[in-house]
Amino acid sequence: MRISVVGTGYVGLVSGACFADMGMNVTCVDIDQAKVQRLREGHIPIFEPGLEPLVKRCVAQGQLHFTTSLPDAMANSNVYFIAVGTPTGEDGSADLQYVLAVAKEIGEHLKDYAVIVDKSTVPVGTADKVRATIQAELDKRGVSIDFDVVSNPEFLKEGAAVDDFMKPDRIVIGTESERARAIMAEVYQEFSRNHNKIMFMGVRDAEMTKYAANAMLATKISFMNEIANLCDAMDVDVEQVRHGIGSDSRIGYSFIYPGCGYGGSCFPKDVKALVRMAHEADVKPYVLDAVEARNADQKKVVAAKTQRLLGNVKGKRIAVWGLAFKPGTDDMREAPSIPFITRMLEAGATVCVHDPEAMTTSKREFAPKWIENGQLIYCNNQFDAVKDADALVLLTEWKQYRQPDFARLLASLKAPVVIDGRNVYNPRRMKALGFTYEGIGRR
Numbered sequence: 211m212r213i214s215v216v217g218t219g220y221v222g223l224v225s226g227a228c229f230a231d232m233g234m235n236v237t238c239v240d241i242d243q244a245k246v247q248r249l250r251e252g253h254i255p256i257f258e259p260g261l262e263p264l265v266k267r268c269v270a271q272g273q274l275h276f277t278t279s280l281p282d283a284m285a286n287s288n289v290y291f292i293a294v295g296t297p298t299g300e301d302g303s304a305d306l307q308y309v310l311a312v313a314k315e316i317g318e319h320l321k322d323y324a325v326i327v328d329k330s331t332v333p334v335g336t337a338d339k340v341r342a343t344i345q346a347e348l349d350k351r352g353v354s355i356d357f358d359v360v361s362n363p364e365f366l367k368e369g370a371a372v373d374d375f376m377k378p379d380r381i382v383i384g385t386e387s388e389r390a391r392a393i394m395a396e397v398y399q400e401f402s403r404n405h406n407k408i409m410f411m412g413v414r415d416a417e418m419t420k421y422a423a424n425a426m427l428a429t430k431i432s433f434m435n436e437i438a439n440l441c442d443a444m445d446v447d448v449e450q451v452r453h454g455i456g457s458d459s460r461i462g463y464s465f466i467y468p469g470c471g472y473g474g475s476c477f478p479k480d481v482k483a484l485v486r487m488a489h490e491a492d493v494k495p496y497v498l499d500a501v502e503a504r505n506a507d508q509k510k511v512v513a514a515k516t517q518r519l520l521g522n523v524k525g526k527r528i529a530v531w532g533l534a535f536k537p538g539t540d541d542m543r544e545a546p547s548i549p550f551i552t553r554m555l556e557a558g559a560t561v562c563v564h565d566p567e568a569m570t571t572s573k574r575e576f577a578p579k580w581i582e583n584g585q586l587i588y589c590n591n592q593f594d595a596v597k598d599a600d601a602l603v604l605l606t607e608w609k610q611y612r613q614p615d616f617a618r619l620l621a622s623l624k625a626p627v628v629i630d631g632r633n634v635y636n637p638r639r640m641k642a643l644g645f646t647y648e649g650i651g652r653r
């Protein structure tokens with residue numbers, strides 16, 4: 211089977227490579243010429259465990275191709291996945307300009323029946339817009355060609371993207387067309403062989419399912435962050451509470467880790483887009499508003515703790531372990547590290563940062579003036595960052611930060627202050643070792 215995937219970001223590149231690994235012949239398309247060139251040369255533009263060998267293997271076997279030309283890709287296949295970005299627009303809604311630009315180009319070049327698959331996260335009703343955009347181009351050309359637009363949202367997580375794609379909990383496919391349904395069943399046949407993971411539903415149902423899933427996960431996190439803040443105020447250990455409630459099978463353990471707020475390219479933007487959809491539908495988004503408000507506030511909690519423990523941070527040296535929005539990725543979109551570090555720099559502190567993968571990304575996130583004036587210092591070793599620091603702040607729970615050499619840490623720091631934005635350390639052990647320790651809701 212031959213398919214095309216438009217957009218070679220996290221979703222497009224991972225899905226394209228995984229489909230190719232299943233034996234399909236896949237052409238990945240991107241408008242970014244430099245990216246396509248690098249991919250052809252075997253350079254993977256993002257850090258994602260397992261992706262590089264997978265892409266290299268599929269390219270070597272002739273199963274995976276890269277191009278900047280959508281018409282060329284279309285000539286070779288009749289299933290086109292759209293996996294371009296849907297960033298937050300000015301009013302909070304998802305900006306569909308990239309999706310609709312692809313739809314327009316498809317309409318300009320469509321020759322025979324094809325299935326156009328929305329893999330990007332798009333608001334309810336987008337498939338209709340994609341269909342109308344393609345039809346308008348066909349009308350301009352004065353041709354009549356059948357096509358179907360299907361919704362197939364993606365549920366992979368960064369840092370575990372290949373695994374998530376290959377072992378999905380479910381594959382949601384929204385379509386009202388029998389013809390498209392049969393083709394999509396063939397695309398995903400690997401996932402229906404033993405345990406059927408495919409769920410067919412209406413197009414609008416599938417579009418909403420994606421937002422509801424992300425909003426539910428964001429809600430769990432914000433809820434738990436609020437409980438953790440309450441624990442802080444009431445001398446309760448949130449870790450005990452997390453175990454206490456997670457053991458209830460109706461609640462479960464996943465996505466109830468409190469911390470310094472959720473980040474990433476999706477939860478923040480998708481909750482905003484759902485809020486916008488609710489307003490447009492004249493439904494009051496009480497819960498979603500609270501999820502967002504808690505998260506915005508949560509991103510200030512670590513800074514408030516730092517300023518409470520250190521007093522005025524002007525002239526102080528603060529070490530930061532972790533820049534990425536979560537471990538396993540070099541992505542810093544909406545990472546809690548950005549507002550924290552910015553606030554410390556603006557307050558006059560010197561910030562020494564370390565991250566195993568996100569240092570390069572980070573250099574694009576902060577104004578060069580902070581590096582030039584010596585306030586923002588990049589350290590290649592996590593222990594270089596803590597040398598003579600007045601505090602260590604942990605913001606991403608990379609494995610290498612979880613069990614550091616505590617004696618070395620204590621000897622390196624000027625003051626033994628550790629603020630743990632991810633609750634990875636044991637407060638009692640830290641205090642016994644001589645640290646002044648604060649987690650989020652820990653006791």
Ligand SMILES: NC(=O)C1=CN([C@@H]2O[C@H](COP(=O)(O)OP(=O)(O)OC[C@H]3O[C@@H](n4cnc5c(N)ncnc54)[C@H](O)[C@@H]3O)[C@@H](O)[C@H]2O)C=CC1
Nearest residue numbers: 217218219220221240241242293294295296308330331364
């Ligand atoms: N990042 C993630 O973990 C997940 C993202 N999603 C959704 O998937 C969609 C894509 O997200 P990412 O992969 O993170 O985006 P990304 O921003 O990493 O990549 C998008 C790619 O599309 C390319 N592009 C833009 N316009 C194009 C055009 N007209 N023709 C060809 N290529 C074009 C860009 O050059 C870029 O390489 C979004 O809607 C996102 O919400 C869904 C699940 C997981």
Ligand SMILES: O=C(O)[C@H]1O[C@H](OP(=O)(O)OP(=O)(O)OC[C@H]2O[C@@H](n3ccc(=O)[nH]c3=O)[C@H](O)[C@@H]2O)[C@H](O)[C@@H](O)[C@@H]1O
Nearest residue numbers: 364365366367368431465466467469472473474476535536
């Ligand atoms: O639509 C998307 O893009 C994706 O968004 C999330 O995936 P991702 O953003 O890659 O990462 P998550 O592991 O969900 O983490 C998101 C944020 O929540 C935070 N988080 C996660 C879990 C938790 O218990 N507590 C917590 O604070 C993480 O630190 C991170 O900042 C979803 O988990 C994916 O299913 C979805 O496909």
